[in-house]
Amino acid sequence: MSLQKILWICAGIATLIMGIGSGIHWLLGVALFFIAAVATVSLIVSNSEPAHGRGAIGVLAACVAVGFFFPFVLPLAYIGYVAWTRYSIASVDEGVNAAPG
Structure with a gap:
């Protein structure tokens, strides 16, 4: 797994943790x-x-x-995290954002 994927996933996790810590209901x-x-x-x-x-x-970090x-x-x-993740996957399926190699 590349560094960009790791950073992206960590930023997504931080977004979720901060969202839960900001007082949303636990079920949400x-x-x-x-x-x-x-x-x-x-x-x-x-x-x-x-x-x-x-x-x-x-x-996302900002x-x-x-x-x-x-x-x-x-x-x-x-x-934005969820939408951009889905967009990144869909763009590879269409050949737009294909990883080299």
Whole structure:
């Protein structure tokens, strides 16, 4: 697994942990965990990388950092994580973001 995938997954986990810590109901936290788990496992199994690599990781990390002060940003970061993960997998299936090798 590449460093970009590891950083992407760590930023997604941080987004979820901060979202749960910001006071959402535990049942919603569990549901969000399973939604993210499906997308994350799909990314790990595929040969894709996060689309636009370090730029996407930087934006998600910035959202997590801003979410520390403004918790309303965390749901957007979470939605962005899941959507961007699915986009990265779909773009490899279409040949747009194919990993070299």
